[in-house]
Amino acid sequence: MLFKRYYILLLLFFGTASAQYISTDDTRTPLQLIEDVLINSGCASVSNVSVSGGNFATGDTSYGYFNANGSSFTFPEGIILSTGKIIDARGPNYFISDDTAPGWTGDQDLNYALGISNSINATVLEFDFIPIGNQISFDYIFASEEYHGSATCTYSDGFAFLLKEVGTTNYQNLALIPNTAIPVKVTTVHPEILGGCPAQNEQYFDAFNGPEYPTNFNGQTKVLTARATVIPNTPYHIKLVIADEGNYRYDSAIFLRGGSFNLGLDLGDDRTLANRNPVCFDENLTLNATSVGAQSYQWNFNGSPIVGQTASTLTFNPPYSTTQNGIYAVAVTYSPTCTIVSDIELEFSPELQANQTSYNFCDTEGAQDGISTITLSDITPTLFTNLPATFQVNYFSSITSTTPLSNLFTLTTPFQQIIYVRIANNNCYNNIPVTLNIQVFTDTILDETLGICNNDPTILTADSGYPSYLWNTGETSPSIQVTMPDTYTVTIGNNDGCTKVKTFTVVGSEIATITDIIINDFNDNNSIEIIAIGNGDYEYSIDGVHYQSSTIFYNLSKLEYTAYVKDKNRCGIATHVFYLLQIPKYFTPNGDGFNETWNIRNLSERGFNQTIISVFDRYGKLLKQFSGNSTGWDGTYNGKNLLADDYWFSISNQGKELFRGHFTLKR
Known part of the structure; x- marks a missing residue:
């Protein structure tokens, strides 16, 4: 108790504080x-x-x-x-x-x-x-x-x-x-x-x-x-x-x-909601103050005399109202110098008027099996027309159950279940049955994603045949027109008042712009990659018929193709013609008029307008040089036919070598 000793020292040092304290007196006799x-x-x-x-x-x-x-x-x-x-x-x-x-x-x-x-x-x-x-x-x-x-x-x-x-x-x-x-x-x-x-x-x-x-x-x-x-x-x-x-x-x-020693009368326990024993709405109650030797009685309510109530008893009969709640007291006079006042607190329970005892709910869970979770407190305000705010409402699974249901109650039988309402802090009322009906929405409603081209108006159409629609735009028709990319939802209601939400994801889109075709045609397996830009979702083709999500195409054998880039949201198709080089693997200069010279095709179409092609024998000896737009090499050197053999070549454009390879001369 160092705390107290510390403060007594402070009190002695600083003097008596100004607060008021009780006083005591030991001079009075026990009597x-x-x-x-x-x-x-x-x-x-x-x-x-x-x-x-x-x-x-x-x-x-x-x-x-x-x-x-x-x-x-x-x-x-x-x-x-x-x-x-x-x-x-x-x-x-x-x-x-x-x-x-x-x-x-x-x-x-x-x-x-x-x-x-x-x-x-x-x-x-x-x-x-x-x-x-x-x-x-x-x-x-x-x-x-x-x-x-x-x-x-x-x-x-x-x-x-x-x-x-x-x-x-x-x-x-x-x-x-x-x-x-x-x-x-x-x-x-x-x-x-x-x-x-x-x-x-x-x-x-x-x-x-x-x-x-x-x-x-x-x-x-x-x-x-x-x-x-x-x-x-x-x-x-x-x-x-x-x-x-x-x-x-x-x-x-x-x-x-002082003065609290009361030699009075017991009018009984207080009858209050807090004590869980109020006077019931259908109960007759009599307070009895009859006392031997009493000369007179006066009953009071909340400190004021009740006119005419001077008997030894005070009787209450239904119907009651909350205005009767309060302190009832009786002053019993035994002599001019002796009056005893005794009191009791009474609260009267009203007769509850049922407003609604059957409720319809929608199955908001995915299975739509008639088993759903209900928030029971949502029911309480509409159960009775005159439920006092102080009444505590509990729900039970049966009339004999003593364990209240959780506020979030999941039905144990599908589609319909009866539970029971009990006033927890008042014993005046019996179990009240409440029917829970579960409605379902079994139709399948699928979300959709679609595009809007350059903010042009487009129509969103919900599933048809339902009595109510409510879009997040506030509109109530089955279809709406939109002009901006966004997420749009429509709440669709069926005939039972249950709803499902359909979501439209509207994405902005536009026709693509093809910026480049990356060509890899110096290999045995020619391939290309289409490079396109734009605000859209695109797919790609090189024949205009078969489309793919990949931008790369393999095993190309033709000399000329058209690249197609199609917007999946129907905003249009961009096209671009491109060419592949053809490097023959052999030629046959035998005088039959077919395949008499060797050359590389499509060089000018590819933009190689200053191309020089050089041909070498296997020892690296230069045999022939010619431009890409010439007729090519006829298989001779200094006017003489060369032997059938493998020959090598290089391709240069503006002095920069593009590729080296080999081909075969056949006789």
Whole structure:
């Protein structure tokens, strides 16, 4: 607790801060504390009041009166019972309160109630009383120095509010977590402690306190109410006790709200949606405040008298409305100085008006088998015409199922299934059947890709024969005209209201421009590659009939071809004539008039207009030179016929050699 010691030094150094803290007073007698502070009512019949606590040499007490003193503390005033000096319970929260005193023992009744054996430093306030009504209650806050760090998970002082009929031996502990048998302690009421332990009954924990808090305790619970059913006009004994457990370190305290000890009537549990027990729309309800010795009754609603309702009972009959929701109280007067007010909160459930219990959905999944996934929360707003916003709707597979269906529910039977609606936070309603119908769209709808030539208008036509169309352009006709490349979708609806989406991918296109024909014709296997550019999707041909996606063609034997480049999107065909060179592999100068000379054809068509062809024998001797546009070589040298043999040649154009090869002279 170095934190607190550090701040007490700051307080001594800088002076008292301006924040307000509670005040305490130990001068009041035990009877005054009970009659004037805790009960503060002319209805009390109290006797045998006693108190015990620490015997401090300073004269301080461990019990007494407290006042909020203008601070933010929850209770304006009341009684404080502590395991230390009540003067040390005052804020600020700067130092450790861990007082003790000589001979300050524990309490056996507390030990028994909490199942412990080592209580010490017990402070006890007890008295007898006679209830007029059939219920007692009072409000309290438990605060402790043991609300700090991981100690919160392990250590706790103990306290109990022990009640029994006078003359009996068994006590009933009223200081319990609501609707449980768990005693209220540090270890049973706290949030999650990081690195320590998970939260325990966190909804009843108030806060860990900083230095400038009205009390000198590290934390406390929210306001809790101790409550018990009693027999009217029967003597009871109550023992309010708090003690340290194990050792005197780290004090704790109980703060009892002044005037909260109610000796009234039990009108029953609150009937609210939060408690899952509202008054049902078809239920008759009677609140009964009949009490022996009562002189008069006055029923009130939300703090105002209900005109004419002065009987001991108040009856409610359907139909109800939400305007009746609120706090109903009865003031029972026993004498001019004794009036007891008891109340109950009532909320009335409306009779739900069914709006729709059968729903049609489309199978949005690929199989179109009548099995689909439904978002159940989409149904809820249309189930009833008057569903309160606070009602929690759950869906179940059968009337006996206790496990709610997932919000994303996949049908288990095709095309139709009945599920059941239940109001989860209200027990007034039976299962309501809801029919889920699954419609299908079994027709096949295929996407399309097409081109648009130079932004010329083109028509997109969806599959015909359906009652509805909705394009992403906003148009609702089966066909639309477009002029720009883009992605267009149309939602097609069938007679069951189910839809499929067809996508048109419209790509921009244009006729190609052939920029080059790359010719490889100096090989045995002549080939060409067509080079074309343009914004289109093209295919290629060299006969205008057979097209291919490849731009390369092999095994070409003709001298002249036409290249065709066709746009697949019907934007046109580009053409280009090209020529291949023909290099004869042999010639036969034998005087028969056929194949008498050797030459290379199409040189000028290929643009080789300054071509020189040189012929050599196998030894490299130059035999003949001639231009590409001449008639060629006749197989003679110096006027004499050369022998049949292989001869070599070279082709040069403008002085640059293009190719070398050989051919055969046959006789």
